[in-house]
Amino acid sequence: MARSLAQSLAWLQSSGHQQLLSQLQHGIEKEGLRVTAQGELSQQPHPKGLGSALTHSHITTDYSEALLEFITPVFSQPEKGIEYLANLHRYAFSQIGSEQIWSGSMPGELPNAEQIPIAEFGSSNIGRLKHIYRVGLEHRYGRAMQTIAGIHYNFSMPCEFWSHYQQYKGSNTPIQGFRSAAYFALIRNFRRYSWLLLYLFGASPALCSSFLKDKPHALEHFDEQTLYLPWATSLRMSDLGYSNKAQSSLGICFNHLNTYLNSLHQAIHTPHPPYEEIGIKVDGSYRQLNSNVLQIENEYYSDIRPKRVTRSGEKPIHALMNRGVEYIEVRNIDINPFLPVGIDAIQADFLDLFLLSCLLLGDDEISNGECGEIMENQQQVVNRGREPGLQLVNKGQPVGLQQWGLELMDQLAATAEALDSANNTQRYTLALQAQRHKLEDSEQTPSAQILNVMREQGLSHAAFIQQQNQLHEKTLQAAPLSESLFNSLQEEAENSLQAQADLEATPAPDFDTFLASYLAN
Secondary structure, eight states: OHHHHHHHHHHHHHTTOGGGGGOOEEEEEEEEEEEOTTSOBOOSOOOGGGOOTTTOSSEEEOSBTTEEEEEOOOBSSHHHHHHHHHHHHHHHHTTSTTOEEOOSSSOSSOOOGGGSOBOOOOSSHHHHHHHHHHHHHHHHHOGGGGGOOOEEEEEEOOHHHHHHHHHHHTOOSOHHHHHHHHHHHHHHHHHHHTHHHHHHHOOBSEEEGGGTTTOOOOOEEEETTEEEOTTOSBGGGSTTSSOOGGGGGGOOOOSOHHHHHHHHHHHHTSBOHHHHHHOSEETTEESOSOSBSOSSGGGSOOSEEEEOOOOTTOOHHHHHHHHOOOEEEEEEEOOOTTSTTSOOHHHHHHHHHHHHHHHHSOOOOOOHHHHHHHHHHHHHHHHHTTSTTOEEEETTEEEEHHHHHHHHHHHHHHHHHHHHHHHTOSHHHHHHHHHHHHHHOGGGSHHHHHHHHHHHHTOOHHHHHHHHHHHHHHHHHTSOOOHHHHHHHHHHHHHHHHHHHHHHHSOOOOHHHHHHHHHHO
């Protein structure tokens, strides 16, 4: 690892292309539940003041109607993305009345399942499709899963980088294929080492007992209202979160774009008997889009995805097939309840140097055996990551988490120096040092700090998060939106409502015909 990374960084410096590292591209998507002032899940529809969840560019909903999703534009400086995210929160506060935005990844006290509202997107065919897809998720996984929130960190290299990197690698592959293959190498290396991110940034060591109701589990009681594991980092990323045993047979380990797409295509078109038992359209109402392993490609849950911006009416799988990978989406990031918008610039800087390192490392493929190791390491860290002496497996050999983590930190130092040099700063080295301290002392991790505050203040998980909701709203509201930005967001909300109305007024085939055509395409 270290040799390949060092060689690539040396090439960037000697070739004069290191300045391209000041043009990394970032976007952030952050989810957050709307809750009442008492911390109960909102039963109100998506507020009109936030615009249309179907057509708004920056404020939408995810699974539950109450699960807001904020989407930033693309920025070359991640701190600008985080500030934009903060502004979206400020605007949302102005439109949701007395409601709050939940500051954790796992929900608080949940009502009965039928009272967890599924996201609505209007009467257009595409709006109905998005809703029925979520109805399918309800039947497959339960409604409680639709209240889990997280952060997606989107990352890409500047366009100018690829021709230079292709020349350095001595590749004759057409640039689109070369870029896709390089991003898949990044993805493979990310999966090898993403356990480190779960340890450093995992922030869901506990959850409200109402999330599981009477379901079997291996968690311990923190108090009457809270379940937890004493050494857990990210229960959101454990098998308590979205998991699909039907997907485990897909064997997707991201070695090649074409095999990845073929696996997804097969899953979208392969019937799954348990889902067939659910039924598709029963008594005139859709229960799911189809009864296959995946309804659509977005149902495949992974901690990282290759992505490409889609054109109007285009499926993600076709966008990747036709134009290759454009960026990657990191999906294993918990909302940090100690931070106003769940992520800060220090974390973003570390993600940048981590992802850049994964790109510039070797491009070894992942064997079936290593794929199993990766999955086992991930589960060990989400459930037991802070346990003293925890052993992981690296290429068949046991290694201590702390030892392996510190070795990775040593290797990442060169990337931090290169990024600092390109950006005329010290912030990447400082971000690396901050994470090294967490390996040296697990009490500095967010997961440990959450449990410590809960113990010290005698708070349940729900009470702790609700306390943070109020603190962060006060902090964000102390620096109000500028009048021009408020007016711009208000105008976008109004335009999105009109765009949805126009779409719904446009003549279209009946939904059954539309769905059959969509699935057949």
